[in-house]
Amino acid sequence: MAATQRQLHLNAFLMEAGHHEAAWRLPESNPRADFDLQHWIELAQLAEDAKFDSLFLADGPALTGSGEYRPPGQLEPLTLLTALSQHTSRIGLIATVSSTYNDPYNLARRLASVDHVSGGRAGWNIVTSAGADEAANFGLLERPDHALRYERADEFLTVAKALWDSWETEAVLGDKDSGRYADPMRLHPIDHDGGHFRVAGPLNVERPPQGHPLLVQAGSSEDGKKFAARHAEAIFTAHQTYERAADFYRDVKSRALAAGRDPDSVLILPGIVPFIGSTQREAIELAQRFDDLRIPEFGLAQLAWNFETDPSVFELDSPLPDFILARPRLQGSQSRSDLIIELAVREQLTVREILSRLGGGRGHFTFVGTPDQVADTIVSWFEGGAADGFNIMAPALPSGLAAFIEHVLPILRSKGLFRDEYQGKTLREHYGLAAPPNQFHESDAHFASDIS
Incomplete structure (x- = not known):
């Protein structure tokens, strides 16, 4: 029997009016x-009708910028996912929630609840929150150290997994004749006492339909990759070139293998911001239309935020300052800052040109071309060992997502690389991932040692 053809995983990364910083001005x-x-x-519903694996909502516990040039806020994502779950039936629902500014019990409960309410479609993008403004909203004078944030996140995940497992599947009896609702021997305290958390358990929510919500991670620093190798089941990442994406792909897969995991169970989805035109010229004109609406002051503020400096250090028609090119050690997003430096050096860009390149997707791969060119690029990364799928980051919403669905998906389907219909009901089934065994179940007792 012939092997089943490997298929793309596509996630619709949704961001208010679109990913381009000026999308709201169209x-x-x-x-x-x-x-x-x-x-x-x-x-x-648009993404679900197209049979996307999932949709994704980014988030951070602080205002984005000053609000002067771009919408700075967003609805709390788990609340929004709960609402969306009632208007969809199959598409996966993933949201970013910070491990740094939450506690394991409350967040494990909220995520388990979303998984129940959605019928097993919840996913958690785990971030450690890079911004000093976020720290200030939680009474901290300084953000926690980068390595410390990941150390805390690692313990956070250990606790959350144990809480999700604290109800065995067979715990609920519902025996009206005997009057026994549940078997208390199958409701387990976790009695966690660690460096950052003390949690008794069990959770007061039944084990999620997926066992655990799908665990997603988006950091590409050394600490981030170590964390991903241990916990992540999908990785959202940003790369400007195929070569960088392929290097990252090989690195993370090998780290997962070294951590005792099946590399195929760790899916890597780079972001792509597609400007699609029926001809190359039309696509270029579309991208230019967006670029003409950018406000340089907004881009400078974002660039300064990335490098933890003041906008006044940058000159629009000069290269990045030498102290930036020296790659100072940052407490925020080190991997994204490194990506910007590499882009600027590789293409010898001025600050003005950098701002233009970042305007569409904040450092994610921006591609301008025809549907065939977009599809060919996706296929070459997928088949060449640089991606298991992609985050589709439409520059404007809904128009950019609709264009991708109408013009690019049929090409991918004609190659047998993307589904025509959903085969499963849960997010894990869409991603081809099994539910994790319960560490407290006798038949899965070996699993407890793997996460202790």
């Missing part, structure tokens, strides 16, 4: 999309 855009529930419902 005549056809809804500038209040960020708080318009109907906008989000329509996007979710």
Whole structure:
């Protein structure tokens, strides 16, 4: 029997009016999309109708910028996912939630609840929160050290997994004749006492339908890759070139193997921001239309935030300053800052040109071309060992997502690389991932030692 053809995993990364920083300024855009529930419902249904594996909501516990040039806020993502779960039935629902500014019990409970409410479609993008402004919102004068944030996140995941496992599947009896609702021997305290948390357990929510919500990670620093090798089941990542993406792919897969995991159970999805035109010229004109709407002051503020410095250090028509090119050690997103430096050096860009390149997707791979060119690029990365799928980051929403669905998906389907219909009901089934064994179940007792 012939082996089943490997297929792409596609995630619709949704961001209010679109990923381009000026998307809200387009005549056809809804500038209040960020708080318009109907906008989000329509996007979710559009992605589900196209049979995307999942949709994804980014988040951070602080205002994004000053609010002067781009919408700075967003609805709390687990609340929004819960609403979207009632207007969809199959698509996976993934949201970013910080491990740094939450506690394991409350967050494990909320994520388990979303998985129940959605029928097993929840995913958690685990971040450690890089911004000093985020720390200030939680009473901290300084953000926690980069390595310490990942150390805490590692213990956080150990606790969350134990809490999700604290109800065995057979715990609920519901025996009306005997009057026994549950078997208390199958409800387990976790009695965790670690360096960052003391948690008794058990959770007060039944084990999620997926066992654990799908665990996603988005950091590409050394600490981030170590964490991903231990915990992540999908990785959202940013790369500007195939070569960098392929290097990252090999590195993370080998780390997963060294951690005793099946590398095929760790899916890597780079981001792509596609500007799609029926001809190359039309695609270029579309991208230029967006670029003409950018406000340089916004881009400079974002660039300064990335490098933890002041916007005044940059000159628009000069290269990056020498002290930036020296790659100072940052407490924020080190991997994203390194990506920007590599882009600037490789293409010998001025600051003005850097801002243009970052305007579409904040450092994610921006591609301008025809549907065939977009599809060919996706296929070459996928078949060449640089990706298991992609985050589709439409520059404007809903138009950019609709264009990808209408013009690129049929090409991918004609190559047998993307589904026509959903085969499973849960997010794990879409991603081809098994439910994790329960560490407290007798038949899975060996598993407890793997996460202790």
